[in-house]
Amino acid sequence: MPGKYRRHFDPEWETSDPEFLRPKLEERLRAQLVYTYENSPLYRRKFDEAGVDPSGIGLDDLGRLPFTVKDEVRRTQEKTPPLGEHACVGWEEISRIHASSGTTGKPTLVGATICDRQMWNELVARSLWAQGVRPDSRAWVALSLGWWIAGLQFLEGLQYLGASVLPGGNTEPARSFSVVQETGLDFVISTPSFVQYLAGFARENHIDLKSLGVKNMGLGGEPGAGNPHTRRQIEDTWGCKVYDCMGTADVCTVVWSECEEQDGMHFMGQGFVLPEIIDPSTGSPIEPVKGATGELVYTAIWRECTPLIRYRMNDIIEVVGDAPCSCGRTSYRIRCLGRADDMLIVRGVNVYPSAVADVVRFFRPRVTGHIQIQADGPGPSVEPPVRIRVEYGEEKDLNRLKKEIEGRIRRELIFASDVELVEPGTLAPKGNMKTKLVVR
Ligand SMILES: [Zn+2]
Incomplete structure (x- = not known):
């Protein structure tokens, strides 16, 4: 029926007093914990070891539950491939598998049932609604549509919302610009570094991005859109409003999004995910009050396949607001400060220095195995080609070695690098000093 489309703004979940939601959230939490205990050998073991009865846990008892870390997910998937011992369903119920970047270069896997994908659609639609996307919007998903979750999930969520979608960001920029213009696309979902790359191309080719007619842009995958200088630069170049958003393949591609106020990302996962903030060194909970910083922790409360x-x-975040927002939403708002460890982000894809070293070490004994990444700024985002110094070993043809390493990094870690081969001994640890894998 024309004009009678569904609004993806849920006043009950998004604008209620958090106390009002407590009983519902508690019920979902308990159901999830009991389900997970009964179906996941990993969590059965973890809860038993911690002496936790999942049916007796309320929202105030979250601290009694043991943490889960990425490395644990990787190890359980190596031991029990493909999804690991936290997977709760069999193949007959698994609808899709995605990859999430891992600490060793080998991705961890994320499984979803049809119900999980429906939850993802709800969250993507809810978040993009806050960014001004409506069923009459024309949206460009300027992200890759591979097994990394973001592109495909934004595509599905936008379709679920009812928008018209142009999928995929791999096209040659000049062609992309002409399609954006011809179709009147007014919304772009992408990463800060990709739209900045497009802006550089436009500048060199005398294309005025403002003439394209893009009105709103949602940017995630890396910090940047929440940084005032980066945001202003992108908004001025494209002549549009930029909204910061954030999620994770392991939970949902987006669980935080800015609203029209552009004043920090609201939590958008009400009813599906519980967020916590902790002190990264002690694990103690931190109250989400304005000015607080800490590490984000998620607990699924509506997940079937890999809860x-x-x-x-x-992720280290800062709470930038805890009062109800003029948009009506009552959740607190955050911005992402960066990663707790040494991780780099290249065009929205997480890259761990240890993963780079791992790829380079494939070439032993032609290399010694010592590397150093030269990052170009204080933040985790690095523009490709990423400069990597590599100690060569028993090799006569350095040019060929450089090309081979760059090719292998591109294939395995999906980013362009500029390898500088340096003499053996240059990067090797001196005494018991550890070599810094990243210098800035
Ligand atoms: Zn708001």
């Missing part, structure tokens, strides 16, 4: 309980994200 994660108290999953530590390594």
Whole structure:
């Protein structure tokens, strides 16, 4: 029926007093914990070891549950492939598998049932609604549509919301711009570094991005859109409003999003995920009050396939607002400060220095195995080609070695690198000093 489309703004979940939601959230939490205990050998073991009765846990008892960390997920998937011992359903119920970047270069896997994908659609639609997307919007998903979750999930969520969608960001920029213009696309979902790359191309080719007619842009996958200088630069170049958003493949591609106020990301996962903030060094909970900083932790409360309980994200965030927002939403708002560890982000894909070293070590003994990444700024985002110094070993043809390493990094870690081969001994640890894998 024309004009009678569904609004993806849920006043009960999004604008209620958090106390009002407590009984519902508690019921979902308990159901999830009991389900996970009964179906996941990993969590049965973890809860038993911690002496936890999942049916007796309320919202105030989350701290009694053990944390889950990324490395644990990787190990359980190596031991019990493909999804690991936290998977709660069989193949007959698994609808899709995605990859999430891992600490060793080998991705961990995320499984979803049809119900899980429906939850993802709800969350993507809810978040993009806050960014101004409506069923009459024309949206460009300027992300890759591979097994990394973001592209495909935004595509499905946008379709679920009812928007018209142009899928995929791999097209040559000049062609993309002409399609954006011809079709009147007014919304772009992408990463800050990709739209900045497009802006660089436009500048070199004398294309005025403002003439394209893009009105709103949702940017995630890396910090940047929440940084005032980066946001202003992108908004001025494209002539549009930029909204910061954030999620994770392991939980949902987006669980935080800015609203029209552009004043920090609201929590958008009400009813499906519980967020916590903890002190990364002690694990103690931190109240989400304005000015607080800490590490994000997620607990699934509506997940069938691969639920994660108290999953530590390594994302360090700051609470930028805790009062109800003029948009009506009552959740607190955050911005992402960066990763707790040494991780780099190249065009929205997480890259761990240890993963780079791992790829380079494939070439032993032609290399010694010592590397150093030269990052170009204080933040985790690095523009490709990423400069990597590599100690060569028993090799006569350095040019060929450089090309081979760059090719292998591109294939395995999906980013462009500029390898500088340095003499053996240059990067090797001196005494008991550890070599810094990343210098800034
Ligand atoms: Zn708001």
